[in-house]
Amino acid sequence: MSSVRVRFAPSPTGYVHVGNARTALFNWLFARHHQGQFILRIEDTDVERSRAEYESQLLDDLRWLGLDWDEGPDKGGAHGPYRQSERRELYGKFARQLIETGQAYYCFCTPEQLEAERQAALEAGRQPKYSGRCRAIPLHEAERRRASGEAAAVRLKIPEGIYRWRDVVHGETSFSSEVMGDLILMRSSGQPAYNFAVVIDDYFMQISHVIRGDDHISNTPRQLALYRALGWTPPQFAHLSTILGPDRTRLSKRHGATSLENFRQMGILPEALRNYLALLGWSPADGKTEILSTEQLIAQFSLDHITKSPAVFDIKKLYAFNRHYISQINVGDFDRDAALRAWVEQHLVDVGYLERPINGKLSEWLFKKLFLILAPSVDRLDELSARASVVFNYDAQAMMERGPTRDVVEQPGARQVLQAFISKALAETELSGERFRAITKEVQKETGKKGKELFHPIRVALTGQVSGPELEKLVPLFEEGSKLPLKKHVKSCAERLREFQAAAKL
RNA sequence: GGCGCUAUCGUCUAGGGGUUAGGACGUCAGAUUCUCAAUCUGAAAACCCGGGUUCGAUUCCCGGUAGCGCUACCA
CATH class of the missing domain: 1.10.10.350 (Arc Repressor Mutant, subunit A)
Structure with a gap:
């Protein structure tokens, strides 16, 4: 079978959310199962929201979860660079190519103008999509206006027709071009727009399967239109269901802990989170076993066993997995797992029970006695200090x-x-x-x-x-x-x- | 508004034209323990609604309803 190359493509706009973490995990499991490549790409085309410091946080979070990547911004690879901000020329080149072949055009409409039209359409009960007005501007005139300093975005002429694909999890899916306005390829600022950059990058990074959230389902036909215009074969698409909060709305900060950083601070073990997240939307072949090591997860993972329906995030069940993995910790694990050791030390230093340095007999006592006696009864490791009160x-x-x-x-x-x-x-x-x-x-x-x-x-x-x-x-x-x-x-x-x-x- | 996606215990899910509809978390009860936790055993708990197809639908089809998503010069 041809080689599997998948990617996780977050934008550095904040902490890694569990929903994204699950997407990353599924991509990673899929890649590892097929001995393929897992690629990390930073989608930082939104200058307003992207922040450089979020990127290192993001990499730390993923490493903490136990995911590793074969190509990425920090380690390079044959298909880089891996930050969209460093791939500008590429996007510009294809935008020009599409304009020259008449498949795209310059659009001089201002955002205010577009917004007003949108509102008007909405009020009149019409479909709020771009009218295609600037399609009519001849190229030489558009060039002249740009030369005189007028800002222009680049739009793709969406060819009429039905866009269909066989989604790996949803099956046959299709959209009519009627619901799509000509999409923006390049913003007037010169930055590429998401749908454009994604297609270019996925193609050049030779991505075989795009595994992402199902909020991208309606972006897929737009991307398909681009693949068609560019004459490229699209990858396979697999759309994962949304993770919801207990009130059945999209999981967000107001539901409590939702970022990897939160879970790390609470003392959730990465293996527990990995195991729990893997079961959110995926199920093992036997339909029964739930406690699965990472090796078992990799061995059994398959896109065939993914559910289409959204899942409510249940922190109680996460706790149950966490309890299980905590109870599995034994003496030797502390010698191997420096991160776990450091976490426990810091936690008890923070509450004023200990101070550094922690070594020798004290370290022995702390990990081989105190921890092993007190930890088996906690849901999360940050309850350890309260348990240690008895001591x-x-x-x-x-x-x-x-x-x-x-x-x-x-x-x-x-x-x-x-x-x-x-x-x-x-x-x-x-x-x-x-x-x-x-x-x-x-x-x-x-x-x-x-x-x-x-x-x-x-x-x-x-x-x-x-x-x-x-x-x-x-x-x-x-x-x-x-x-x-x-x-x-x-x-x-x-x-x-x-x-x-x-x-x-x- | 339009378009799309989804629908099995409270929750995550397995399953599938005829099943005692399976597992897990949670809940409850019992066992055990100095206590709590853990552990073990057991129990209660589900096929959204209406049509159609069929000898038979929870399963297939259509419609409804509900939830969610998209409808951006966000990703």
Whole structure:
């Protein structure tokens, strides 16, 4: 089969939105599945809105998502340059060619004039499309007017007829030329217009499949008209459905987190987002498996299994995937994944628990103990600091003033359990998980209390909270943490229990 | 207004002329755990409406409705 070349062509006008991220992902998966090329092209023809700093943000976002490209603005390639702003001559050349062959013409109408006509047409209930007035201006006259300094745009004469293509996801699709006005190729500023630049670029970059949002469906016939005028064979088109917010309108900022940057800050793992996004509009061959590694995604991805209908973005489901991938993190991953390590460090530095440098024993404790004990219960990693409160914040006085914790301590029998436990625990120089277990066994024998009656008061005395991870894991976490040079001191079990004794007047 | 796209549990989806309409998230219940989370088991939950074709339509066709998109010298 001929080689697959696909592209992701964002304009640098802000952060990368999930909708675009999904488009990028589908292109990438398709390219990787077919061992083809994935090309990144920057569509910065809109000088007003494009900003250079957005471009580097954009590349960072895509890298974070785990997508890599074979050709792009930062790495070049045989079909560059990869910024439309650097391809001006090309567009100019073909605009002139189309004018010379009579397929395009100069248009001297001003935007104000066009807007007025548009409004008038709308009010009269007519189709608001360009009248084609400037088609009648002879070329030599147009040249003369331009020479005298008059600004002109270039328009394509849309040939009449039906424009049809076989969309890879929608099947046979067609539009009549009647609904299209002569489209702008070059703006009077000399900048190419989107539909023109896209066609030129896709052709010269030898794009085989254009996989993009279905908001481009009605642009497709215009582009087809251009391919026809230029005598070029168009690529295959695949139009992906829109991603909607919970209210079924197009997903946007007002729906909350929608940019890759947002998700990164929330502590969504890129593999979770990739997996979730892949399932928005695409489904695996067996129709059932949802947790899929990137390798499996690449192996199974096919344009045949794409749905046409729009999808509502469900953050709860994203969280479920994120929980899954967080629970898969194990000790070794921190050695491999510097980005994950840096994220966790920064997060805890930001809340004032830690300070840099973080290395040696502290790093070990942080990743191999604290993280692995606390992370499995979070939806997103930015909840880690709140979970870590059990480690860093212990205040016996406050605990005795709060209803839920105080009630546990004041339950009948609780003091008996606590007295026995505390005297034994304080006799130890350091409490290990094993010693903790042994001591609670002894307390159980002596007091006859077990289960909830036994552990609940101990949990409250040791953590100041009524729920949390297993005590057997927390105890050594506290003990080890207490010996580390942390910005915020972690109280040892002994410190906690003495403070508790005083506050509870035991 | 015109043109186009879309329509299966609350949500993401599988499926397809005859099925107990499958899976996942969420929800609810139970099990387990010192607690929460996790985990396991189970339950409730869907073919937009109206015509047509057919022995039989949720599936195919037409129409309606609704949602979304385009209708720019934005992309």
